Amino acid sequence: MQPSDTEDSTARQAPDQDVVIRAKGVTVAFDGRTVLEELDLDVRRGEILGFVGASGTGKSVLLRTILGLNRKQAGTIEIFGIDYENAHDEERLAVEQRWGVLFQHGALFSSLTVLENIQVPMREYLDLSPRLMRDLARLKIELVGLQPDAADKYPSELSGGMIKRAALARALALDPDIVFLDEPTSGLDPIGAAEFDELIRTLRETLGLTVYMVTHDLDSLYQACDRIAVLGRKKVLIEGPLQMMLDSDDPWVRSYFHGKRARAIVTDDTAGAPYEESH
Numbered sequence: 065m066q067p068s069d070t071e072d073s074t075a076r077q078a079p080d081q082d083v084v085i086r087a088k089g090v091t092v093a094f095d096g097r098t099v100l101e102e103l104d105l106d107v108r109r110g111e112i113l114g115f116v117g118a119s120g121t122g123k124s125v126l127l128r129t130i131l132g133l134n135r136k137q138a139g140t141i142e143i144f145g146i147d148y149e150n151a152h153d154e155e156r157l158a159v160e161q162r163w164g165v166l167f168q169h170g171a172l173f174s175s176l177t178v179l180e181n182i183q184v185p186m187r188e189y190l191d192l193s194p195r196l197m198r199d200l201a202r203l204k205i206e207l208v209g210l211q212p213d214a215a216d217k218y219p220s221e222l223s224g225g226m227i228k229r230a231a232l233a234r235a236l237a238l239d240p241d242i243v244f245l246d247e248p249t250s251g252l253d254p255i256g257a258a259e260f261d262e263l264i265r266t267l268r269e270t271l272g273l274t275v276y277m278v279t280h281d282l283d284s285l286y287q288a289c290d291r292i293a294v295l296g297r298k299k300v301l302i303e304g305p306l307q308m309m310l311d312s313d314d315p316w317v318r319s320y321f322h323g324k325r326a327r328a329i330v331t332d333d334t335a336g337a338p339y340e341e342s343h
């Protein structure tokens with residue numbers, strides 16, 4: 065008999081030292097309308113976690129709640145073992161320096177160049193000389209695969225793919241341990257999206273990053289993610305490797321991962337073979 069999703073994810077709970085984010089019993093409501101209810105989620109050190117769910121289920125709400133931008137009505141969220149919402153200022157600052165965020169659509173400051181955009185978090189959190197900030201920002205530009213001359217360009221002068229890379233460079237400005245990516249490949253053509261996925265995997269390998277990626281992009285889920293969490297009915301319905309999604313009996317999970325587009329990916333690409341659970 066197939067175990068229920070809840071039993072399954074509990075059985076696979078990672079040891080505490082491997083968990084960088086632990087959400088327990090999180091409830092978020094707006095004007096009496098509950099969006100998330102008693103939601104549990106673990107994000108493990110060094111993984112690329114893909115976070116999916118139908119439109120309007122609350123993926124952005126959860127992301128914003130983890131980042132302390134939304135208030136929750138119940139539950140706890142620990143990041144690096146710290147309850148960010150209730151932490152004192154020093155602890156909050158320390159946590160903020162360990163995360164980087166790429167918001168949907170890049171969200172670069174349009175009046176600043178790429179170099180200046182990358183320096184924004186450095187100015188906010190670090191006390192560095194202008195020269196060091198410039199050198200560090202140039203390193204980040206190189207890291208994300210942009211040409212050096214992108215440094216002096218304004219967002220309006222960049223392609224969609226370059227904007228995503230510049231926004232990623234800014235998310236990496238403080239050498240974070242975890243990056244949150246909100247639909248990083250939306251608006252990119254398939255080649256640009258595949259290159260971005262490849263970049264994310266390379267950065268994870270070289271920098272030891274943990275990646276929390278909200279996405280609708282099935283290719284990313286197949287090619288880039290180690291584990292997937294599915295949001296539905298105000299909770300994380302199921303959380304695990306791709307194979308667990310493919311084996312799930314949940315109707316939404318089945319239709320998403322066995323739909324026409326998913327089948328096309330598996331047929332087209334031998335690398336689409338399911339990942340093995342590595343823990």
Ligand SMILES: Nc1ncnc2c1ncn2[C@@H]1O[C@H](COP(=O)(O)OP(=O)(O)OP(=O)(O)O)[C@@H](O)[C@H]1O
Nearest residue numbers: 094095099117118119120121122123124125126280
């Ligand atoms: N600040 C807010 N005040 C009131 N309602 C909100 C607020 N933020 C989000 N919501 C509501 O919460 C629900 C979930 O929204 P959310 O943006 O998290 O969905 P999503 O899963 O990210 O969707 P999509 O995939 O389309 O981006 C929506 O009904 C939205 O209207």
